[in-house]
Amino acid sequence: MVATYILMAVIAYAIGSVNFSVILSKRIAGFDVREKGSGNAGTTNMLRSVGKGAAALTLVLDIAKGLVAILIAYILGKVIDEANPAILVQLAGFFVVLGHTFPAFFGFKGGKGVATSLGVLLFVNPLIGVICLVFALVVMVLTRMVSLGSIMAAVLFPVLTIFITDNYIVTGYTYVFFGIAMAVLVIFNHRANLKRIYSGTENRVSFK
Numbered sequence: 001m002v003a004t005y006i007l008m009a010v011i012a013y014a015i016g017s018v019n020f021s022v023i024l025s026k027r028i029a030g031f032d033v034r035e036k037g038s039g040n041a042g043t044t045n046m047l048r049s050v051g052k053g054a055a056a057l058t059l060v061l062d063i064a065k066g067l068v069a070i071l072i073a074y075i076l077g078k079v080i081d082e083a084n085p086a087i088l089v090q091l092a093g094f095f096v097v098l099g100h101t102f103p104a105f106f107g108f109k110g111g112k113g114v115a116t117s118l119g120v121l122l123f124v125n126p127l128i129g130v131i132c133l134v135f136a137l138v139v140m141v142l143t144r145m146v147s148l149g150s151i152m153a154a155v156l157f158p159v160l161t162i163f164i165t166d167n168y169i170v171t172g173y174t175y176v177f178f179g180i181a182m183a184v185l186v187i188f189n190h191r192a193n194l195k196r197i198y199s200g201t202e203n204r205v206s207f208k
Contacts (some may be wrong), residue, residue, distance in 0.1 A: 001082045005091055008076060012069040012092040016099020016116060020061040021046050028054050034109060038203070041103075042111030044146050047205075059115050061098065066119025069096035074123075074169055086172025093120040094181055102190055108135045112189035114150040117182060121157065124175075127167045128160045144204035147193035154186035 007153065021041045025033035029050045034041050036049035043062065047055035073092035077085025097113040121129035132153040140149035158179030168175065187194075196202040 004080050004083045008073055008088050009091050009095045011072060012095035013099040013104070015065050015069050015072075016096040016101075017103035017105045017110075018065065019100065019103045019110050020065075021058045021111060024058055025049065025050050026053050040111055041106070043110065043115055044205070047080050047122065060116035062111070063119035063122070065100065065157070066093070066096055066116040066121075067123050068177060070120055070123040070169065077170060084172070085167050085170040086168075086174060089124060089170055090172070090174065090181075091123060093117075093178065093186070096120065097182065097185055101185070112150070113186055119187055120182070123169060125161075125164065125168045128157065128164055131160060132144065132157055137170040140205075144206070145197065146189050146205055147202060151187055151190050153195070154183040158183050 019041050021033050021043070023033060023048065033045055033049050037045045038048075039045070043055050043059045046058045071091055073088040074085070077083060077088045077182055097116050099110075100113045100116045101110050102108040103110040116191040118129065118133060123129075135156055136149040136153035138149075139152050140146055143149070150173075158176055161175040161179040193202060
């Protein structure tokens with residue numbers, strides 16, 4: 001049973017380590033997106049450094065990574081009786097985001113895991129995923145700070161797991177701990193943004 005959990009963590013981490021922003025920026029623009037702008041390998045920096053089309057494609061593919069990891073965990077939970085399906089799903093969710101943040105295939109320098117986390121949430125619990133997405137978008141529109149919307153949504157996730165006890169892909173009693181772990185990871189990835197938000201120097205986006 002332990003081997004199953006380790007296997008799931010490794011598979012999810014490997015999926016997360018496929019960094020599409022680096023791949024696409026090199027193919028489309030001829031440079032590594034991590035060498036431009038904020039240095040982050042994610043959708044926002046792709047938008048600023050490469051363009052809207054590349055950013056949109058990166059967003060979709062990064063969300064898909066989360067979906068694929070959770071789908072594999074769900075299937076494993078169905079075919080391996082000894083394993084706890086909820087733990088498999090949670091391991092997949094955490095490690096796919098960890099892989100996106102520290103990609104083994106790209107020098108352990110990746111993105112902040114927001115889009116991949118969204119993919120995880122939408123599959124783990126669609127209701128929570130949609131609430132977090134809408135909440136993040138509202139914060140982003142009001143403040144024009146993508147980072148603040150992402151951080152606030154990350155904080156909201158574990159809170160919602162306390163009050164929403166159904167609609168999960170598989171039932172389990174540990175989702176609040178999973179929510180806290182995911183929130184801590186995303187907030188940790190935004191530590192530099194938090195400093196800039198506090199100092200009033202955080203970058204703002206235009207929605208024109």
